[in-house]
Amino acid sequence: MKILHADVAVLGGGSAGMNAFRNARQFTDNVYLIEGAQFGTTCARVGCMPSKLLIAAADARHHALHTAPFGVRVDEGAVRVDGRAVMARVKSERDRFVGFVLEDVEAWPQERRIMGHARFVDEHTVQVGDHTRIHAERIVIATGSRPTVLPQWQALGDKLIVNDDVFAWDTLPQRVAVFGTGVIGLELGQALSRLGVEVAVFGRSASVGGISDPQVRAEAEQIFAQEFPLYLNTQTEASLQDGGVRVDWRREDGESGTFAADYVLAAAGRTPNTDNIGLENLNIATDARGVPLADPHTMQTSLPHIFIAGDASDQIPLLHEASDQGKIAGTNAGAYPDIRAGLRRSLIGVVFSDPQIMVAGARFARLQAQFGDNMVSGTVSFANQGRSRVMRVNRGRLHVYAERGTGRFLGAEMVGPAAEHIAHLLAWAHQQHMTVPQMLDMPFYHPVIEEGLRTALRDAAAKL
């Protein structure tokens, strides 16, 4: 057994762990980065990047099939999906992104990177595989998350797939049942459907892409249900049949049916990888899911020398949050005991469906609980918004929320065109603590989709 002594040990070499390692090294060279599976990050290998590549292919087919309203005739029969070519591009571009991450990792001294599953033996000792034991003064947990697989789905064997499996395909299957109407369910479900795969998306609640505003959510449901079968508030039972999967479903309203699929894609949330790292050997405060509680400004847990970052923290499971949290945790682990609050940005979240979904600042549900009647909501429908109509992307709704009296901009939720860009404008305004009147003083070009944002802001201003 190799015994090492470290100032800082970082558990997990994904986006959060890499940033923690990088930042801890600003203070000491004696830092180890431990990776249990492979370097390359979830984001680049099986997350953000390959999903966006698949969506790009799906949108190419969708646009090719929808040119007629512009007077541009494309022979529909000529639009053919070559599943092997689609997956070949997804994988080769994905490998390019992974390659850049690996270049960064390989630039670090080899003896500082240790491969193996890490577990706590006690508050200062980490066992790596069966080969190394590290005594560390400070430790950063950055072990990420994995798809949640419910026990009743285990019997499906290799017919139950997760996002990682999709990006390992060499070609496209014929039929997929998606369990989960959150971010992954919508993104991958719609992309597969647009690539010609027969898809049905099942959600056990009314949730669509995480939208908490009932009016925006209802609009999203209506839009997506027009494109592919979307079953909300639905119970499902999946069993193996004829070499595939049979999904028996029953909706709350009593409607029921069966869907035959090649695979069930589990997209029902993610579980932080903190249940298999020996936390039982520590006296650390955890939340109801068993995840260590941490101050979001310092990422310090209840054990002052242990920090947590990224999806493992179960705070906001997004890439930019993992990077920020990794930086904060690594800096504080390096500078310990000089602990400082790091930069936390305004909330921004985008679902890359079509139309896109976004949240900026704060979610409606949280704001309503906090502000109640002290909050106004400005609205715009994109159905007749000028530029959106020109481009035939005129679907969706934006709600902006502001504090009554002060006019302070509080947040927004949206399903609609250019949501990824509007999300940035609004998150930036939120972080600058702008009021709705100040936002209306900003320039708006003509004709642009952002003029819809101005309509919503004017509506909010009139109610202030």
Ligand SMILES: Cc1cc2nc3c(=O)[nH]c(=O)nc-3n(C[C@H](O)[C@H](O)[C@H](O)COP(=O)(O)OP(=O)(O)OC[C@H]3O[C@@H](n4cnc5c(N)ncnc54)[C@H](O)[C@@H]3O)c2cc1C
């Ligand atoms: C399909 C999909 C699409 C996504 N799209 C987006 C998007 O468009 N935009 C966005 O912002 N976010 C997106 N995300 C979320 C984003 O990918 C994650 O929030 C982010 O990658 C989390 O980074 P992390 O460092 O916490 O975890 P990871 O990158 O998963 O790193 C954790 C690392 O820890 C290792 N590890 C685990 N346990 C141990 C152990 N005990 N010992 C040693 N090592 C261990 C793992 O092998 C892994 O390498 C997406 C996620 C998925 C699944």
Ligand SMILES: NC(=O)c1ccc[n+]([C@@H]2O[C@H](COP(=O)([O-])OP(=O)(O)OC[C@H]3O[C@@H](n4cnc5c(N)ncnc54)[C@H](O)[C@@H]3O)[C@@H](O)[C@H]2O)c1
């Ligand atoms: N564009 C992006 O930024 C992006 C893309 C993909 C993933 N992500 C991140 O990854 C996280 C995980 O994504 P996700 O879609 O798995 O989780 P999610 O939390 O977004 O959605 C999970 C959905 O599954 C539903 N659900 C739960 N149990 C179910 C069951 N038994 N049957 C059917 N439905 C069930 C929930 O009601 C919810 O709607 C996201 O929260 C997000 O932070 C981000």
